[in-house]
Amino acid sequence: MFNALFKFFLINLLKNRRTLMVIITGIVPIFVMLIILIIKPLIYDGKTFFSSFYPSFVFLFYLHFLVPITSLFFGTGIIADEAEDNTLQFLLTRPAHRALIFLTKLLTNVFVGSLIMIISMLITFFIAQLGSTEQTPNAFSFLMGASGTVILGLAVYSTLFSLLGGTIRHPLIVGLLFVFGWEKIITYVPGNAQYFTIMNYLQALYPGKSFIDTPIFSADISILTAIIVLFTLTILFGGVACYLPGLKEYR
Numbered sequence: 001m002f003n004a005l006f007k008f009f010l011i012n013l014l015k016n017r018r019t020l021m022v023i024i025t026g027i028v029p030i031f032v033m034l035i036i037l038i039i040k041p042l043i044y045d046g047k048t049f050f051s052s053f054y055p056s057f058v059f060l061f062y063l064h065f066l067v068p069i070t071s072l073f074f075g076t077g078i079i080a081d082e083a084e085d086n087t088l089q090f091l092l093t094r095p096a097h098r099a100l101i102f103l104t105k106l107l108t109n110v111f112v113g114s115l116i117m118i119i120s121m122l123i124t125f126f127i128a129q130l131g132s133t134e135q136t137p138n139a140f141s142f143l144m145g146a147s148g149t150v151i152l153g154l155a156v157y158s159t160l161f162s163l164l165g166g167t168i169r170h171p172l173i174v175g176l177l178f179v180f181g182w183e184k185i186i187t188y189v190p191g192n193a194q195y196f197t198i199m200n201y202l203q204a205l206y207p208g209k210s211f212i213d214t215p216i217f218s219a220d221i222s223i224l225t226a227i228i229v230l231f232t233l234t235i236l237f238g239g240v241a242c243y244l245p246g247l248k249e250y251r
Helices: 002-014 017-043 049-075 077-084 098-130 139-167 171-187 192-196 198-205 223-247
Strands: none
Touching: 002 017, 002 098, 017 049, 017 098, 049 077, 049 098, 049 139, 049 171, 049 198, 077 098, 077 139, 098 139, 098 223, 139 171, 139 198, 139 223, 171 192, 198 223
């Protein structure tokens, strides 16, 4: 049943306009990296281009921008799109548990979003390698660690936004305020306020944080604590979102 549902949602998602928007956002950093490569002689020494620039590029472009935006596009539509298109009642009549249906759709969205982001990161990674003459033996391990952080970020944000999409009428607006309001402002506030943002825990996992000189890493969070918190939030948000269609009546 899971395989059949996964294929069904995967085909539908590939035809969805949200997927096209996510693909476009994934192409943007590739063009930006190409432009930077062209003007690199004016701003960077070729011997230090990769280690001094690429970790910051991934941190700002992917972790802080593309991960929340991709999750927002995909996550808010998991329940909201079905309700708006009046297909929710037909979907719930399928011979499968309601929680399994929406869990599968959630996993499909995270899978497609992760695939787009990782392909985009791979392309920018090799472009950055072309623009550098330095020896970077740990470059691939950095890419693996950054990819894992991106995937985990997509998972936790997608579950949160799927919950918003199933409970409020304008989830995109609220999601944008959360991503570019709360998450960005509180991240720079000194003290314990940073512990109430998702991004703070993702930053604790980011493998390239030692290359970035910025106060946003002031919160002292261990990798183990970050993993536990992020997985707990993913299970909590995702669990509630999956059971929401069976608890709430959509008109």
